[in-house]
Amino acid sequence: xxxxxxxxxxxxxxxxxxxxxxxxxxxxxxxxxxxxxxxxxxxxxxxxxxxxxxxxxxxxxxxxxxxxxxxxxxxxxxxxxxxxxxxxxxxxxxxxxxxxxxxxxxxxxxxxxxxxxxxxxxxxxxxxxxxxxxxxxx
Amino acid sequence: xxxxxxxxxxxxxxxxxxxxxxxxxxxxxxxxxxxxxxxxxxxxxxxxxxxxxxxxxxxxxxxxxxxxxxxxxxxxxxxxxxxxxxxxxxxxxxxxxxxxxxxxxxxxxxxxxxxxxxxxxxxxxxxxxxxxxxxxxxxxxxxxxxxxxxxxxxxxxxxxxxxxxxxxxxxxxxxxxxxxxxxxxxxxxxxxxxxxxxxxxxxx
Numbered sequence: 399x400x401x402x403x404x405x406x407x408x409x410x411x412x413x414x415x416x417x418x419x420x421x422x423x424x425x426x427x428x429x430x431x432x433x434x435x436x437x438x439x440x441x442x443x444x445x446x447x448x449x450x451x452x453x454x455x456x457x458x459x460x461x462x463x464x465x466x467x468x469x470x471x472x473x474x475x476x477x478x479x480x481x482x483x484x485x486x487x488x489x490x491x492x493x494x495x496x497x498x499x500x501x502x503x504x505x506x507x508x509x510x511x512x513x514x515x516x517x518x519x520x521x522x523x524x525x526x527x528x529x530x531x532x533x534x535x536x
Numbered sequence: 537x538x539x540x541x542x543x544x545x546x547x548x549x550x551x552x553x554x555x556x557x558x559x560x561x562x563x564x565x566x567x568x569x570x571x572x573x574x575x576x577x578x579x580x581x582x583x584x585x586x587x588x589x590x591x592x593x594x595x596x597x598x599x600x601x602x603x604x605x606x607x608x609x610x611x612x613x614x615x616x617x618x619x620x621x622x623x624x625x626x627x628x629x630x631x632x633x634x635x636x637x638x639x640x641x642x643x644x645x646x647x648x649x650x651x652x653x654x655x656x657x658x659x660x661x662x663x664x665x666x667x668x669x670x671x672x673x674x675x676x677x678x679x680x681x682x683x684x685x686x687x688x689x690x691x692x693x694x695x696x697x698x699x700x701x702x703x704x705x706x707x708x709x710x711x712x713x714x715x716x717x718x719x720x721x722x723x724x725x726x727x728x729x730x731x732x733x734x735x736x737x738x739x740x
Contacts (some may be wrong), residue, residue: 428699431716435703437581460668465675473673474719477684485695488653491629493699493716494542499605499724501641508721515700517642518649519693525650526657526689530680534654536661 419453426490428483481526488522539608541576543567544599545615549729551622558583560603562739563594563619577603583621593736594619618735653692 423429427448433439459463468476492498498515502508529535546564560566560588561578568574570674582598582602583594602612657663666688670681703710714722 427716431699434713435698436722437703437705437710455561459672460665464672466673467675469674470674473670473681473684474687476669476673478687478694478730481688482695482698483691483693484688485692486699487579487695488656488692489696490716493720496720496724498717499721502721503643503724505637505641507634507638507641510634511717513638514641514645518645519696521646521649522653523689523693525653527685528650528691529654529657530663530666530689533609533663533680535658535661 410455411531416453423449424488426487426494428486431490485522539610540568540570540573542603542609544572544577544603544611544613546596546599546613546619546699549620549622552585552623554589554625555621557581558621560564560599563599564615565622572607576607577609589624591732591736592621592623593733594621618733620671620729620736655723681728703730 429442429449432445433442459466464471498511501514502511507514544560544564544566550563551557552558552562558563559578559583560580560582563582566574568577569661580599580602582599583592595618599613600611603609611686666684667677667679671677674681700715702715703713705711
């Protein structure tokens with residue numbers, strides 16, 4: 399009886415969190431942007447499935463001590479691609495909140511927004527490096 | 537005799553200098569089979585700036601009144617019902633001030649973004665996640681797996697460029713597609729203009 403209750407509650411929790419994650423990614427319009435950049439609108443279903451598969455796989459990796467043994471190169475590729483994804487995610491988040499347009503408007507520097515953007519980009523890259531290398535996370 | 541038909545297509549928005557008089561040709565296009573009438577209508581004075589930087593609104597009724605004041609045509613209006621007028625004095629380009637502004641914004645964004653990404657990583661416990669992931673992928677336990685961290689950090693920048701930059705492609709049409717920031721800037725301006733038009737027409 400206890401087990402059934404546990405299974406039901408954890409399954410429901412999973413449904414809610416998964417739905418929220420998918421809704422969040424949809425809201426940020428990362429997929430439309432990636433489709434536009436790569437000009438592969440035909441394959442959006444494949445991207446959807448691979449996205450679900452990745453979420454599922456990493457959930458398993460997170461909960462169980464799996465060993466996939468991809469080696470250092472595999473780890474590097476994995477790091478690079480997850481970095482690209484999180485880069486688009488953080489940019490999309492900033493864009494949804496209209497950070498850069500408001501700054502461009504208030505300071506009247508529409509023409510030179512590229513410089514400001516590059517500054518932000520470098521800030522994120524070096525901030526991430528600083529965080530990991532100095533072991534701030536403990 | 538039939539009245540001469542005059543077609544007027546109004547623009548959405550015009551920007552003019554202070555103390556400048558606006559003629560109809562500035563805020564829209566005029567079509568008429570008779571060239572003389574076309575010229576006369578185009579030279580109708582519709583608005584006169586009074587030296588103050590401000591926003592103002594001209595609607596079709598104002599334009600019709602101005603045209604019909606001293607002549608009688610059959611006018612047909614097309615295009616936008618209201619013309620938003622932005623009156624601003626020609627800005628003097630101040631290179632030093634511009635540079636200071638850009639430097640200020642850039643420095644703020646640099647350190648802000650750096651601190652922001654650290655907050656984010658700390659919030660989602662990225663450090664532990666990375667070492668756990670590294671262990672899962674390679675079977676080696678390491679607190680700071682540089683092999684993963686450096687590509688990840690570079691990827692962060694690449695991802696931002698992917699999101700914001702214009703499309704890189706051999707086709708000219710594809711290169712001209714705007715990025716999200718261009719669209720967002722445009723929408724922001726458009727919403728602001730809509731708001732101003734609404735406010736101005738309320739007080740009219």
